[in-house]
Amino acid sequence: MVLSMKSTAVSALAVLLSTASAQFVPAPTDLTSTKGFLDLSVRYKEVPEGICELTPGVKSYSGYVDIEEEQHIFWWFFESRNQDPHDAPLTVWINGGPGSSSMIGLFQELGPCGVDSNGEVYYNPYAWNNASNMLFIDHPAQVGFSYSVPVSAYESSSGDIVQLPNATCPDYAVDCGTYSYPNASDTANTTANAAPSMWRTLQGFMGAFPQYSRNEFNFATESYGGHYGPVFNEYIETQNALIKKGELPGAHHIKLQTVLIGNGWYDPLVQYQAYYNFTVFPGNTYDYSPFNQSIQDMMYNSLYGPGNCYDMTVDCYTTGLNDICSAADNFCYLEVEAVLDNIPDRDEYDVRELQPDPFPYEFFVDYLNTPKVQQAIGAYVNYSESSSTVSTAFVTSGDDDRESGTIEDVRKLVEQGVYVVQYAGDADYNCNWLGGQVVSELVEAPGFGTAGYTNITTPDGIVHGQVKQSGNFAFVRVYQSGHEVPFYQPVVALEMFERAIRGKDVADGKHSVWHGYKSVGTPESTYREGNATVQLEVMDPLATYNTTTNAPNPSNSTSTKRSLEGVRSKRSKKLFKPDPATQEARRKFIRTGSGGRA
Numbered sequence: 001m002v003l004s005m006k007s008t009a010v011s012a013l014a015v016l017l018s019t020a021s022a023q024f025v026p027a028p029t030d031l032t033s034t035k036g037f038l039d040l041s042v043r044y045k046e047v048p049e050g051i052c053e054l055t056p057g058v059k060s061y062s063g064y065v066d067i068e069e070e071q072h073i074f075w076w077f078f079e080s081r082n083q084d085p086h087d088a089p090l091t092v093w094i095n096g097g098p099g100s101s102s103m104i105g106l107f108q109e110l111g112p113c114g115v116d117s118n119g120e121v122y123y124n125p126y127a128w129n130n131a132s133n134m135l136f137i138d139h140p141a142q143v144g145f146s147y148s149v150p151v152s153a154y155e156s157s158s159g160d161i162v163q164l165p166n167a168t169c170p171d172y173a174v175d176c177g178t179y180s181y182p183n184a185s186d187t188a189n190t191t192a193n194a195a196p197s198m199w200r201t202l203q204g205f206m207g208a209f210p211q212y213s214r215n216e217f218n219f220a221t222e223s224y225g226g227h228y229g230p231v232f233n234e235y236i237e238t239q240n241a242l243i244k245k246g247e248l249p250g251a252h253h254i255k256l257q258t259v260l261i262g263n264g265w266y267d268p269l270v271q272y273q274a275y276y277n278f279t280v281f282p283g284n285t286y287d288y289s290p291f292n293q294s295i296q297d298m299m300y301n302s303l304y305g306p307g308n309c310y311d312m313t314v315d316c317y318t319t320g321l322n323d324i325c326s327a328a329d330n331f332c333y334l335e336v337e338a339v340l341d342n343i344p345d346r347d348e349y350d351v352r353e354l355q356p357d358p359f360p361y362e363f364f365v366d367y368l369n370t371p372k373v374q375q376a377i378g379a380y381v382n383y384s385e386s387s388s389t390v391s392t393a394f395v396t397s398g399d400d401d402r403e404s405g406t407i408e409d410v411r412k413l414v415e416q417g418v419y420v421v422q423y424a425g426d427a428d429y430n431c432n433w434l435g436g437q438v439v440s441e442l443v444e445a446p447g448f449g450t451a452g453y454t455n456i457t458t459p460d461g462i463v464h465g466q467v468k469q470s471g472n473f474a475f476v477r478v479y480q481s482g483h484e485v486p487f488y489q490p491v492v493a494l495e496m497f498e499r500a501i502r503g504k505d506v507a508d509g510k511h512s513v514w515h516g517y518k519s520v521g522t523p524e525s526t527y528r529e530g531n532a533t534v535q536l537e538v539m540d541p542l543a544t545y546n547t548t549t550n551a552p553n554p555s556n557s558t559s560t561k562r563s564l565e566g567v568r569s570k571r572s573k574k575l576f577k578p579d580p581a582t583q584e585a586r587r588k589f590i591r592t593g594s595g596g597r598a
């Protein structure tokens with residue numbers, strides 16, 4: 001009797017202990033260790049079928065490249081579905097931020113799966129691994145599953161990571177987990193110094209998996225990728241030139257072929273102005289005019305008034321000083337960009353929706369914080385969509401307000417024979433297509449000035465956008481699409497990707513871009529969607545998006561009621577602001593750049 005009571009007490013204690021420590025991530029014990037190029041350590045495992053890729057026989061691996069003693073970069077690889085993966089090209093995808101995880105792209109946009117409101121994985125028939133091997137990288141260190149040193153910690157109400165003495169979650173702590181120790185020296189703080197760490201990550205992966213890296217290499221990115229894409233890839237080309245000269249022994253020449261950038265943040269001086277243009281008629285093509293005259297005047301003054309955003313950004317460009325750039329960016333964000341968030345409460349990433357916007361679906365975040373998935377992918381830390389350590393590091397250097405040589409690097413890449421596609425969903429305000437279009441002209445790619453906008457054809461017979469292209473440089477406008485184009489317009493996104501990596505024109509994929517190809521059409525892209533898909537009500541958090549109607553599917557009141565209760569707690573952590581407290585958190589979140597340009 002006594003014994004049994006004792007054992008009950010012991011097992012109750014064991015249950016308590018295990019629930020307390022279950023919130024922490026045990027270090028994986030089943031990773032295979034190998035070496036990449038430059039002798040970089042690579043640790044990985046094969047991911048079981050069904051965790052994301054659902055196609056039998058299509059293999060998936062995940063793991064880390066240890067690029068520095070305290071910088072461990074997480075990657076997740078998927079074989080090409082429809083080709084021999086040992087013959088397929090390799091494409092890297094990274095999200096922006098700075099500080100945003102590339103699991104956003106994987107699960108919300110173009111990976112082999114998504115996660116639905118029941119936490120179940122569903123198949124994506126428009127995944128980009130239909131056409132290429134795909135490698136998703138959480139970059140730089142401390143983003144997503146990447147880490148410096150894993151520690152037991154919790155997230156304070158102000159968003160700081162507070163270390164705990166041991167793997168026990170105290171009563172006062174919420175969001176206990178295993179986090180990357182927040183050390184600003186263990187990551188990058190500018191686009192320029194993030195380039196070598198990306199290059200080293202690629203050297204690690206390619207050396208460990210030469211069978212997947214034999215052919216051409218493509219790089220696709222989004223948002224802050226307008227900074228990352230041009231600079232990282234021009235760095236790859238510079239390293240290639242050194243390798244050719246026999247310098248950099250042990251390094252691998254990367255056969256860079258294509259760079260795709262979705263809704264990129266290239267040139268703040270142009271793109272801060274584009275916020276004003278987008279909100280004032282003729283502006284956006286949804287006939288959506290968010291502000292009355294006095295707000296428009298205020299925004300105009302915040303931009304062009306003496307000493308305001310434009311002048312401050314010019315000052316940043318001229319002096320290059322961190323403090324000046326950082327202060328300029330803060331001013332431009334609060335006084336120009338965020339006017340849309342504060343007055344009509346619209347989603348910066350898709351002006352058709354009010355906040356909180358349930359699209360693209362966020363359910364993957366909880367999925368990635370389950371022991372089953374963490375074990376399956378060999379994770380060392382809990383998952384977070386955005387790293388405040390990384391975004392703060394970039395904010396401190398003022399990188400968001402710098403042009404960072406992005407336009408010149410695009411120009412160089414085009415000259416060097418790399419096919420560059422800039423594309424933009426036209427309902428995004430954050431990195432809107434009006435700014436992207438001006439940037440595409442500033443690149444001054446040969447012949448681009450006299451090319452015209454033409455319809456893009458797709459197998460579904462629907463025109464999803466237009467392209468202006470000259471040779472190996474294209475600017476694509478995608479209709480009825482927010483920031484994350486492959487989520488809203490999967491058909492045209494996959495077509496565009498396939499055509500680009502095969503060296504074909506974006507418009508119909510029938511012409512090689514290498515023999516003086518030029519698109520013929522109108523000087524401007526004039527199509528207007530009108531306001532039919534602009535929503536006037538906040539959507540049910542469980543609403544689903546219909547890519548045929550370009551609008552939410554109708555939901556019914558039962559599901560609305562259920563969902564509002566079930567999902568609120570998850571929402572409050574995200575970029576949304578259902579109540580004033582969260583609104584404050586979000587301001588801080590974006591001001592510190594975190595998830596600012598995901």
Ligand SMILES: *[C@@H]1O[C@H](CO)[C@@H](O)[C@H](O)[C@H]1NC(C)=O
Pocket residue numbers: 022023024025175176177178369370371374382383
């Ligand atoms: C961290 O992951 C564990 C599962 O391994 C989970 O129980 C815990 O809730 C996660 N913590 C956070 C903050 O998501």
Ligand SMILES: *[C@@H]1O[C@H](CO)[C@@H](O)[C@H](O)[C@H]1NC(C)=O
Pocket residue numbers: 055081082125126130494
């Ligand atoms: C993607 O590939 C799968 C087969 O692996 C195929 O069933 C599917 O139709 C393809 N998607 C498209 C859009 O062609």
Ligand SMILES: *[C@@H]1O[C@H](CO)[C@@H](O)[C@H](O)[C@H]1NC(C)=O
Pocket residue numbers: 165166167168170
């Ligand atoms: C863990 O740390 C707490 C202090 O937060 C302490 O009270 C507790 O005894 C420690 N537990 C173990 C198992 O060391």
Ligand SMILES: *[C@@H]1O[C@H](CO)[C@@H](O)[C@H](O)[C@H]1NC(C)=O
Pocket residue numbers: 070183184185186
């Ligand atoms: C932060 O990172 C640097 C570089 O890895 C390291 O030298 C330093 O000890 C770290 N600081 C702490 C407090 O861990």
Ligand SMILES: *[C@@H]1O[C@H](CO)[C@@H](O)[C@H](O)[C@H]1NC(C)=O
Pocket residue numbers: 270271273274277434435438
């Ligand atoms: C904004 O509109 C003005 C006036 O039409 C135009 O000159 C400028 O190029 C536009 N800039 C952007 C970034 O859209």
Ligand SMILES: *[C@@H]1O[C@H](CO)[C@@H](O)[C@H](O)[C@H]1NC(C)=O
Pocket residue numbers: 292293294295343
């Ligand atoms: C303009 O809009 C703002 C914000 O909605 C409002 O506070 C203000 O009263 C409006 N001004 C006029 C003149 O309608």
Ligand SMILES: *[C@@H]1O[C@H](CO)[C@@H](O)[C@H](O)[C@H]1NC(C)=O
Pocket residue numbers: 185188189190322393396397
């Ligand atoms: C950026 O990081 C470098 C290298 O760690 C450091 O020397 C520099 O001070 C950092 N810059 C800022 C503005 O934090």
Ligand SMILES: *[C@@H]1O[C@H](CO)[C@@H](O)[C@H](O)[C@H]1NC(C)=O
Pocket residue numbers: 455463527
């Ligand atoms: C381009 O597509 C639009 C629909 O968006 C259509 O009205 C127009 O006729 C098309 N133009 C050409 C030249 O096919």
Ligand SMILES: *[C@@H]1O[C@H](CO)[C@@H](O)[C@H](O)[C@H]1NC(C)=O
Pocket residue numbers: 531532534535536
């Ligand atoms: C769309 O425009 C029409 C005509 O201007 C207007 O009556 C209607 O309210 C607008 N609808 C939305 C959703 O803005």
Ligand SMILES: *[C@@H]1O[C@H](CO)[C@@H](O)[C@H](O)[C@H]1NC(C)=O
Pocket residue numbers: 546547548549553
């Ligand atoms: C999307 O809308 C179309 C047209 O109304 C409809 O036929 C289709 O069933 C909808 N798709 C989903 C997934 O609800």
Ligand SMILES: *[C@@H]1O[C@H](CO)[C@@H](O)[C@H](O)[C@H]1NC(C)=O
Pocket residue numbers: 554555556558559
């Ligand atoms: C409406 O609610 C019913 C019952 O909960 C559910 O079966 C159905 O799928 C819902 N329809 C939509 C469009 O959400």
